[in-house]
Amino acid sequence: MTIKAYGAHAGTLPLEPMDITRRAPGAHDVQIDIAYCGVCHSDIHQVRAEWAGTLYPCVPGHEIVGRVVAVGDHVSGFRAGDLVGVGCIVDSCRHCGDCDDGLENYCDHMTGTYNFPTPDAPGHTLGGYSQQIVVHERYVLRVTHPEAQLAAVAPLLCAGITTYSPLRHWQAGPGKKVGVVGIGGLGHMGIKLAHAMGAHVVAFTTSESKRDAARALGADEVVVSRHADEMDAHAKSFDFILNTVAAPHNLDVFTALLKRDGTMTLVGAPATPHDSPEVFSLIMKRRSIAGSMIGGIPETQEMLDFCAEHGIVADIELIRADQINDAYERMLRGDVHYRFVIDNATLTS
Numbered sequence: 505m506t507i508k509a510y511g512a513h514a515g516t517l518p519l520e521p522m523d524i525t526r527r528a529p530g531a532h533d534v535q536i537d538i539a540y541c542g543v544c545h546s547d548i549h550q551v552r553a554e555w556a557g558t559l560y561p562c563v564p565g566h567e568i569v570g571r572v573v574a575v576g577d578h579v580s581g582f583r584a585g586d587l588v589g590v591g592c593i594v595d596s597c598r599h600c601g602d603c604d605d606g607l608e609n610y611c612d613h614m615t616g617t618y619n620f621p622t623p624d625a626p627g628h629t630l631g632g633y634s635q636q637i638v639v640h641e642r643y644v645l646r647v648t649h650p651e652a653q654l655a656a657v658a659p660l661l662c663a664g665i666t667t668y669s670p671l672r673h674w675q676a677g678p679g680k681k682v683g684v685v686g687i688g689g690l691g692h693m694g695i696k697l698a699h700a701m702g703a704h705v706v707a708f709t710t711s712e713s714k715r716d717a718a719r720a721l722g723a724d725e726v727v728v729s730r731h732a733d734e735m736d737a738h739a740k741s742f743d744f745i746l747n748t749v750a751a752p753h754n755l756d757v758f759t760a761l762l763k764r765d766g767t768m769t770l771v772g773a774p775a776t777p778h779d780s781p782e783v784f785s786l787i788m789k790r791r792s793i794a795g796s797m798i799g800g801i802p803e804t805q806e807m808l809d810f811c812a813e814h815g816i817v818a819d820i821e822l823i824r825a826d827q828i829n830d831a832y833e834r835m836l837r838g839d840v841h842y843r844f845v846i847d848n849a850t851l852t853s
């Protein structure tokens with residue numbers, strides 16, 4: 505079937521309307537009418553070929569929500585009319601240790617929602633800046649938020665799980681002091697989620713102007729990281745720091761804030777490496793620096809259910825599909841609170 509989409513034909517070209525095809529649903533497939541798709545920073549990197557290996561035409565988008573329109577004969581978990589989500593993963597090998605553990609995000613053969621090889625035309629996956637998507641039921645998530653919140657649910661599928669998974673893995677919760685570095689698409693979700701988990705949340709920002717906003721998101725304290733005296737006041741006090749900043753920066757100023765056995769986990773992917781950490785700072789307090797990438801399918805469902813239960817959605821600005829190129833420019837300037845979401849109904853016009 506042929507549908508409308510927005511994508512790019514080359515890294516140097518803007519996104520434009522295009523027609524793409526989707527496979528007919530197989531026995532285990534779910535066919536979804538996409539209502540909204542969040543705009544992730546990775547979309548920009550991929551479309552503009554800033555990471556290696558972008559395949560064109562490139563249709564980005566891995567924060568997808570919508571309604572099921574049809575299911576294959578062997579699909580048991582979904583039926584037409586269900587509200588569903590699709591995140592960063594649309595397939596994996598389904599038999600390795602990672603897949604067995606429900607950690608498909610770490611499967612060596614994970615198929616990303618866009619820009620990954622697939623048997624379907626045109627030979628690589630095409631994402632959510634499109635009217636429909638067809639996905640194996642294993643990789644489809646149930647959405648239980650009220651339908652009125654659907655647009656603001658979309659960013660949970662990447663920004664939400666990318667922050668939820670490390671917060672859970674490193675046991676953010678009551679009695680824990682948790683830092684969140686950066687207050688953007690990822691960071692604003694990290695603050696909301698850590699707060700809902702019961703942790704004492706400290707937000708770090710470089711801009712004085714974000715203090716009030718961070719508190720409104722649920723931060724108990726806000727530190728302007730350029731102010732050395734404010735940073736020093738938190739030395740050796742954190743159990744866990746979630747660092748969402750992708751731009752290369754000095755990690756040592758944050759590891760110095762970890763208490764003994766504390767961990768700082770990086771979820772932003774820098775285009776060029778950070779300077780190496782000061783190893784003595786790690787040795788002296790048995791501190792760790794770690795990484796984490798999105799989350800597996802069961803944990804993504806757990807995250808969506810947690811958010812529905814706690815009334816958590818992303819703070820979004822809804823845009824038409826033809827505003828996407830401007831939205832990218834605004835994201836690069838940090839001019840969005842905190843996530844753009846495309847209204848996919850505007851793909852028709």
Ligand SMILES: [Zn+2]
Pocket residue numbers: 544545546547566662663
């Ligand atoms: Zn993303």
Ligand SMILES: [Zn+2]
Pocket residue numbers: 596597598599600601602603604608611612613
């Ligand atoms: Zn696997």
